[in-house]
Amino acid sequence: MKIVGVAACTVGIAHTYIAQEKLENAAKKAGHEMKVETQGTIGIENELTQAEIDQADIVILAIDVKISGRERFEGKRVIQVPTEVAVKSPNKLIEKAQEVVAQKV
Numbered sequence: 598m599k600i601v602g603v604a605a606c607t608v609g610i611a612h613t614y615i616a617q618e619k620l621e622n623a624a625k626k627a628g629h630e631m632k633v634e635t636q637g638t639i640g641i642e643n644e645l646t647q648a649e650i651d652q653a654d655i656v657i658l659a660i661d662v663k664i665s666g667r668e669r670f671e672g673k674r675v676i677q678v679p680t681e682v683a684v685k686s687p688n689k690l691i692e693k694a695q696e697v698v699a700q701k702v
Contacts (some may be wrong), residue, residue, distance in 0.1 A: 609637035659683035
């Protein structure tokens with residue numbers, strides 16, 4: 598499964614990058630590909646390409662603030678959670694993503 602995501606916390610420092618790392622590690626552990634874009638105090642890093650978004654089975658938004666470029670994900674299945682969920686329960690979040698993708702109609 599291919600997963601893309603965005604991490605952005607209110608301050609745009611610690612939780613943004615912790616969420617990115619935890620999600621990418623949990624996805625890898627579950628055998629999935631994941632790329633997480635961060636939107637923090639220094640702007641957008643690890644920016645997702647439109648091709649990566651188009652190829653993704655699901656989008657995970659671990660965000661506490663409004664993000665720029667959200668319209669890029671229109672038409673995709675999206676799970677949105679606070680960054681705290683991505684930090685504390687990344688494996689459960691990846692499992693939830695698998696369930697959502699499995700329900701494909």
